[in-house]
Structures are given as C-alpha cells and as structure tokens.
Amino acid sequence: MSRAWGRGPFLRQEFPAQRSPVSQVEWPQERHITVGFMVRRVLVAGLLFSLLLGSSVLLVYIFRSCGPRPCRTPECHDLQAHYLASGNTSVAPCTDFFSFACGDAKGTKSSFQALAEENKRRLRKILEEPGSRHLGTGEDKAFQFYSSCVDTGAIEAEGAAPLRQVIEELGGWRISGNWTSLDFNRTLSLLMSQYGYFPFFRAYLRPHPTLPHTPVIQIDQPEFDLPLKQEQEQKIYAQIVREYLAYLSRLGALLGGDPDKVQQHAFLSISITSQLFQFLRPLEEQQAQKKLFQLVTIDQLQEMAPAIDWLSCLQATFTPMSLRPSQLLVVHDLEYLKNMSQLVEEQLLKYRDFLQSHMILGLVGTLSPALNSKFQEARRSLIQKLRELTQRPPMPTSPRWMKCVEETGAFFEPTLAALFIHEAFSPKTQSAAMELFTAIKDTLIARLRRVPWMDEKTRKEAQDRVTQLQVKMGGPEWALKPSLAREEYNDIQLGPSYLQSFLSCVRSLRARIVQNFLQSFPQHRWQVSTWGVSAYYSISDHVVVFPAGLLQPPFFHPGYPRAVNFGAAGSIMAHELLHIFSQLLLPGGCPACDTHALQGALLCLKRHYQSIPLPSGLSFNGSWTLLENAADIGGVAIALQAYSRRLLRYYGETILPNLDLSPLQLFFRSYAQVMCREPSTWEPQDPHSPPMLRVHGPLSNMQAFARHFHCPRGALMNPSSRCQLW
Template identity: 25%
Template structure:
C-alpha cells in the first residue's frame, strides 16, 4: 500500500512542477536585474553629468572666446569709449586700484584718509605705488591726450546728461523720408526757436513789458490798476507756472493710510491766501472743492508766510506801497528769463555768483532740452521708447530681476519674519517699462497738442505756450494719476509695479544693436544697484551677508594695497559695508543675468576684438568709473571688485592677480554661491 502511494505521488509530480537545474534562480535573477538597473542609472547619471559639465565648459569657453565684431553705427560710436581705455588684464597689479583716475593715486589718497590710516602711512604707501604705477599713469595720460586730440569722448556722461543728449538728438533729427507727426514737428520747432540765440536779442524787453500791461501794469514801469493780490497770484499760478510764495506738486500720497481728520486744512491755518480759488484756477477744468484734501509740506512756513502777507497788505493800504505786487512781478520775470534777451539772464547770473552760487553756466542746448521737456514730456517719452527701449530692453529687465531674486533668496536673514515679508514682496513685484501706462499713438499725441500753435521766430510767444502745456500736464496727472515717467533715470515703486523708466535705455549705456555683454555690463549693473538701493535700503540690519562679504572684499583690498601685517587694521562703518556689498552683488547679478541671456541666445557680438566676458567686465569697469552715482560712497574704486570676482571664478580671460609671496589670496567666501 505504501509502495503504491509512493509510486502515485511520483507519478502526479509532473515535470513542469519539478525544478530544473538549467533554469535561473528567481532571487538571483532579481539581484542581477537590480544590478543592471543601478548600473544603467549610474551610467545615465554619469552621461548626463558629463554632458552638463561639457556644456558648461563649452559655454565658459564661448564666453571667453573671441567674438565677431559689431559694426552698427551705435557700436562704432561705443567702440571709441573702449579703444583708448587701458586693458584691465594687461596690468592686473595696478589697473583696478587706479582705473578710475588718470592721475593715478590722487583719488585713492583721499579714500585712504577716510579709512583712518595715518598721513605717514599714506606717504610711504604712495611711494610704493608711484614705483609700480608710473608707467600705467603715463600710458593713461597719453591715451587721454590722444583721445582729446582726435575729438573722442573718452568718458561716459552721467545718466541725466545721457538722457538729455538722447532727447537733443531726437529734436535735431531731420529724418528725411520719414513722416513726422504734427506733435513731433511742434516739439522740434519749439526747440529750434529756443536754440536761436539771436531771436530774443532782437526783441529785447518789449515782450515782457507788453505782458505786464496785460496783467494790469506795474507802478515801477508805468500805470498799475491796483489789481487784487489774490487775483494776480491766481493768474500767475494758472497761466504762467509762477509760484511766488509756495509751490504746488501733484503726485501720489505717501500717507494714504492716514485719516482725513489727521490732515491740516490750509482754508484755516493760512487765511491770507485764497487757496481754493488758486487751486481751482490752476487745475481748471477739473472740479476742486473745499472738501478735497490738500497735503501741506512745511506747515510752519505756510503759516508764517500767511502772517507776513497780511502785514504787508495792511502797510500797502496805509502807505500806498506795493511790495507784494513787486515781488510777484519779479517772480514772473524770473520764470520768463529763459525767453528774454541775454541781459536779463546775465544779471541773474551775476546775482547768483555774488550770493555764492559757484555752479558753471548751463550750456544753451541743455537749457533748451529741459524747456522742451517741460511742455512735451509725453511726446518725448513716447519718442524715446520708440527709438531706444525695444524688445531687448524688456529682456534685460527680466533677466536682471530674475537674477536679483535668486541672489536675495539665498541670503542669510536674521529672523524669519523679515525674511518672509521681504522675499514675498520681492516675488510679488512686477518690473515693467514705464511707458506702458501712457503709450499713446500718433493720433492721440496730435490731439494732445492740437491747440499749440508755434511761431518760427518768436520764442517768447512759444515759451508762454509751453507754460500752458506744463499746467495741462499737472491737470492730466491729477485726473488720471499717470505721468510720463520715461523721462526719469531711476526705478520707482508704484503699487505692485517696479517702474523702470525708458529714460535709462539711452546711449551710451544701452542700444538694441549693442553686444549683450555691453548692455548687461553697463546698464545691467547700474539697474541692479538701483534696485538693491530701492528695495533694500537698510539690508545690513536684516541679513548677515553684507557684513561678511564686504569685509572679505575689504580684506582682499587691504592685502593688495598694504603690508600683510596691516591687512586687518582698518574696519569699515556699516554704511560702507552695505555699499561694498551692494556694488559687489550688483556685479554678480549683472553677470548672472548676462549668462541667462547667453543661455537663451548662445551667440553675441563684441567690440575692439574683446571676448564676451572681457567686454562685460570692461563695460562694468567703464560705467562704474564714469557714471555710477554710488561710487562716492565706496572706500575704494569699485572697479577693484572685478579683481575679487576674477580671483574666485573661472570666467575671466585670465587671472587678475599680482600676488607677491607676502600676500595671500582672497577667501572663497567673497564669492556668492547662488549665482554660479
């Protein structure tokens, strides 16, 4: 029985159920497959990493490689600025210490005294520098002389001058074959009559005397119809943009959260002036009522001025004197002096010199551009946008702000509350070109200036019309809340927008045909500084980075300029620590923004045979030396920051160092790891 059972069991065990010696073990098979999967994943990762490194090295190589030249008219003009400039990489020991001054050490001497070093130390240091930099200074002076002899403009102008020159070029352009709008023709005609210096000389003082008669006369020059004080004041403010006793500004209220009950009403604190009538006349046809809130600046002055006017009006009634009327006539004369013959202007100039005004006389072209801008601000803002701020401008804004957000996100904040508040604010803000709010077409612009009728050789009459245009501009701002911000040169915040004015995007700082390295090195770095100052005015109190990074840069500077034992002797005050950090961060942000742009468009052109990165760094140095308004707050030449950057990265064409055996290399902490 047992045998049969055993046989039966053997029979029911089919070959399929019996394990075969030639089949793989399931556990071993899974292990084998897992090893293959790991090996494949590692190979894929290594390949991807290799391709990434190769791509990165290729991009670095491209950034350092020679670039095809830019031959546009704008580039040919820009090349002049670099053709006579010293190559920073040919004199690494000296260039970034004295790059901003042709005289060599004079600028640095002043900065050394600020740091607190003794005069004796300065004298010894100057001797050492004189030996090292004699050839450099001589070469720079020779370059300056060569540039001047050829009529070249070696230095970048300040940004305000650059904007005015761009407007001047628009107003002087003939644009043959291009149909100009009627509004643009009027602006050009106004500028042309302003530039005609002989026209006011021919008519002399006659236009002003006729105007006085229309205003009721003046006892000093003839008859006077005893016009009421407030009537004359209202007329001067509304028709002639003249404010003898106070000025009126229109703009956003910085204290909108305050209740109306906290405001001061000037119909009660300064009763000598008919405020409501003045404002109604000035902003006609807009309705101005007594219930409208008027914010008052310098209330003590307003109150005291009202008391003084009341006292003089009493004297006028008793003694028959006319001091208030005479003062208003003189104020009108001062407003109209630009349109009168040169004797008036020279008299005012002599008076200014006697009272201590040592400013140089403004060139006529500059005065005429400013006068044209007062009346035709919307038109000129539109013209600048059309000629300068194209698609490339918006790309630069986007890249710089993206790089800036990346920089700020990685900061070491001192508390989470301030970190969350500031970072959320930065992320919620939207940077945009200013003229999107007033981008009128040619038909709308022509309608805006339809009532303006200008004469060919009568600048005085044209000037009076410009004053009326200025008054209408104030009314437009009050009614619509927008203005032609394109004629500004610095960013501002409006609600959730960061307003980037198109007035920043002018030659020589920016042009759509420029190599991007030039645009990002100049305007990109300036914009980054502007935004850091605008968004984080006291960042040194909220994060640890400004102190640590700026002191690292400062130590590197001292290690190059002083003996090793003195490298840690001098410290920087918090304000200078912050500025060093802002300047160095702006350089990093601009470079990172350019790399973002280069990734999107892996080609670029160049100037003077420079590589991409070489042109970027030279552009940063040039604009920092010539046109950076924050340079004066630095304890050393900001161009030295390129030395630190090149010492900590592989992006420079060659290492910018001249370290002696007694000098140490800069610390790695000077380099922001966020951007690389």
C-alpha cells in the first residue's frame, strides 16, 4: 500500500489500543480499491467469456454450414423413400449389412433388373406419346410397330392364319395333310435367312479373334428348348420329355393338325433333339483338348459335315457378304457338327417328313411372341413346368407392353437410342458421370503404385494401360447425335398382320447387322443397348462402356449426394476398370510379379469369402467367381478412396434426410443397394458370387466400414484379418 495514504489527517484521530489505527483509517480506501480491481477482473472475465461464447456459436454455425446438409431435392426424396422401403434398420449393420440395406430380399428383384424395367417404362412413355415429337419416316415406323404389337385385339382376331401362311411358304407339313417335299437345304436356308431360326446349329457374325475389326462367321451349337443335362436322373428326364411332348402336341392342335399325326411327329421331333443333345461335349472336355474354337474353311467344313450346304445357307443368311469356299469360319465344336450331319443324312433317307415337322415345330416356338395368346400361353406354361422340374425359380410374367418395348428396341435401336438419350441423359448428367469416372480412374492409377505383388515394370505398364483406356459413356456416337440415328428402314414392310411385320423386322435387323460389320469401323461397336444396365470392358478395343441406362437413379444422378454416386456408380466403374488386369490374376498371367505375394493375396481372398455364412441350401464355387470377387473387393476400395479424396477438395457434402447415416455410411449403403437381389434367383453358373457375398465380402474386408459403423472386433463385418489384393 502507498505510504502517502499514511500521512493523511485521519492519523490524528484516537482509536482503542487493541486495534490498528492505520488499518481502521485506511479500510474504506482499501475496500474501494479492491472492489474496483475485482470489478475490472469480472468485466475482463465476462468479456473473455462473451468472446469465447460468441466464437463457439460462430464455430458451431460454421461447422453446421460446412458439414453435411440434408438434400431436399425431389431426386433425393425419391432415393430416401427407396432406401427406407428396401432396407431393414432393425438389423444390426455389423451383423448382417445385406439385410440392413436390402431387407430380407424375398420377392425382391435385383437392383439391376429393377433399373432395367424402369428404363423400359421410360421407353414406353416415349412410344405412347409421339404427339409431342417431330418424327421422320423411320422414327414413325418404330411407333407404328409398337402400336401394332400392343394391339392384342387385332392379333387375337388374326388367329393362326398368319402362321399357317408361313408354314405353306416353307412347303407345309404332314401334320396338316398338305406337304410339298422341298429340298432340305433350301428349307434350312429359308429358316436361317428369312425367319432367323437355326434348328441344328447357330451362325452369327463376330469380330475376328486376332483382327477385332474384321468380321468372321462363328458356328455354335444350337439352343435347345429342353433343359437337358449330361448327367440327369432318368425320372427327371422322363418328366421333361413328357412335358415337352404335351407342348408340341398342343402346338400341332392349335394349327389344326390330326391328333394322331401330331403325337407321332412330336415324339420323333423330341427324339431328334435328344440325339443332337447327346452329341454335345462338356466345355471342360473341349478346354482340356484345346479345341474350344477351331478355324476351318467352308470347303473343309463341307467335307466334314456334308449334309448341310454350308456355302448356300451361309451366303443367304449373311448377304451382302460375298462368301467363297475358302472363307474362314470359327467353329465352336467340330465334333458336334460332324455327328449332326450324319444324323440329318439318316433322317433324310428314312424320315424326311418328320425332319420337316421338327424344323417347323421349332420355328413355331421361336415365333410364339408374335402369335396370339393361345400360342404364348402354351410356351409360358412349358417354361414354368420345366423350371419346376429343374428346381429353378419361376419365370416372372412380363406385361405385354414390356415385351413390345423389348421387340421395338431390338428392331429400331438407332431410333430408340437417340430418343432415350434425349429423355434421360442430358449433357449435365453426362458431364457429371464423366467427372466421376475421371476421379475413379485417377485414383486407380495412384493406387497401382502401392500394389504389393506388382514389379516396377508391370506397375508402369498397368498405369499406362489405364491412361490409354478409352471410355464410352451414354450411347454410341450416332445416339448422341440424333441426326445420325434417323434411319429410314426402307426394307421394313409393316402389315398386313403383326407376324408379317415382326418377320420383316427380323430380316431388316439381320441385314443391318451384316452391313454394320462390313463397314470400316475405327471405333468400338457397342455390345449393349443405350438403355441397357450392363457395363463392360472390351479387351480387343481396350475400351470400357457405361450405357446411359446404367447411369440413372438410384445408381446415379447429378443431384445426389456424392456419397451415393461414388458408392453405387463409382464402384461399378472401378469394378470394370479392374477387369483390365484380370489376366494378371490367372496362373502364369504375370511371370515378373511377386508370385508368392500374389498367390497369397488370392488365397486370402478365397478364404475370406468362404468364411462368410450363406443362407441354407446356397453354395458357390470360389474358384469360378474369383475374378469377379477380386473386381468387387477392389472396386469398392478404389471408389471409397476416390470419394475420400474428393471430400478433402470440395465442401458442401449432403446426406439423405431421416436415414441417420453419415456421408461415409451412406457410401457403403449405396454400394450395398446396387447388389440387392433375392438370393434364390442366383444361378450356380453365374460368374459373380451370390448377392449376400457381393455385399459382405468387399465391405467386411474394409477397416473403414467397421470404423464408421462402430463394429466390435470379431463381428461379421469386422473380422480379425483382411486381404490386400488391389
């Protein structure tokens, strides 16, 4: 305390001895100074607190502004409703993420099938509302064909008369009493070229095995209606034959045939089919003998299978190609063709009329979609009964409009492709999809630097392969430029019956396919329709294709949260990119690589998938699905890394409201949603794993999934060990 205050006048006052006069005199001044100091401290503290409180509020505001916001657009509301309807949030995601995302999946169509049907609904809307469009002559034919296809009243009124006319053009048959014994090869040539039916073998154009832009004719085994197997129980075989016999007899009756003759001819037709089937060799046997495909000339095939006039039949089918005896063919199973030829020769000597009936009965089955409801119902009933006998799930029944959309799309693809692009794949959508693909591709290139089993040379070549890759997105060049798709279809004659329109379209399509192969194409020929939902990688052209039909809700939309687009469409893109390197994973496919590390990673992958439980009665071959499993498990990892990199560069991420999922949780949910499918619809010959494994396999291998869903150690989705392949 300052001494000046001790010299004041209050020192002259007297106070009791027991108390200090100084303390007594100075107390009021000391109290004044202490209170002021405390007030200042309180004010300073209050100011600091206010600043801290204000900054905290500001930080909270900033974080809320920059953090994920609910997406309120109509597209997001639709997606949210889709997720809520399909999932089952009562299931713990760490225990069964497939059920969490897909529900029990019973009666659920696969996500790809559901998207394909939605695309067909869009095409239906286009085809049923032509008034708002300025159509050219060719486009108008597409709309006319669709209209005649859905006009079931006219088709029913025509009855079997159009089909009887076709049979007469082929020479008739004994079943109806009128039969002209035409030359066998002339009839076969007509069936192949005018009706698109191949009773004894299939022939089609494909790219040459070593010259991808050069067409070659491939000869394959026929497609059998009977679901026969090399090793089949006699009881099942007898039931299948009985059902097929009843079906053929029903066809003959619908065509006015004598019941006794119909039964006899139907039985001998089945006998011919059964013998042809016995000539087939298992695929494994052909691979073991290294005779999966053989190159032979038409002349050489004529010597080995003389019953068929190969040059005349193929020339008629593939006009305007100019074929000669020295023309090379790709043959799938030469032994089958030799035995088939011998059987045909025997039938021609003994049962020429039965051979004719066999071909016509097969043609009627092929044409059933263009016939009236009685023929269609006979076909549908056969298929359902055969699926029951072979313990396959029932075939879903499609509405008439959907079948008509499919047929119109097949015959008038250029027109419908351009219309679909205009309707469903705007420049904004294409730009956003290409931006997503670029992010996936760049992430893969960066990730290849850390693949442990690759040597430096292979790594550099792999990165170059990705860099040089072409990408086709949306549709072919002519679909993206509608003016190029306005074909006139001058060779298509519509009417007088729907069957005649159908057959005219069959001939026109075949001619266009041949003409397409004969043109010098520097670019890739698309193998899927523009509205299709299948992406693929072409080895011969080193191009990856993503059709517009795949880049649609719920897989992709420019207005979706990025987590959805990366988790769904991004994972699909990465999956297809990894197929560039499938050859490296095969035995001996990468001699310079660290074989021990690669085989260890593949073995780990097999064991990882085998450790995941499946529904009872469902099993799979891990070796058969290995390449697809590798692409699945790597595809999700690449897409997640690409998404994480994008989060570091861009703000404004959104989420779906009312789902209680963070952006990264939404990423995983979106991937799983793509794989939703009823397990019972999975077929053992499918190169992909069952749908539950396609979800649990990749996601349980990712530590990020367990971290973001807080899965306890040892849970199904948080195993003790993981595999690193890509």
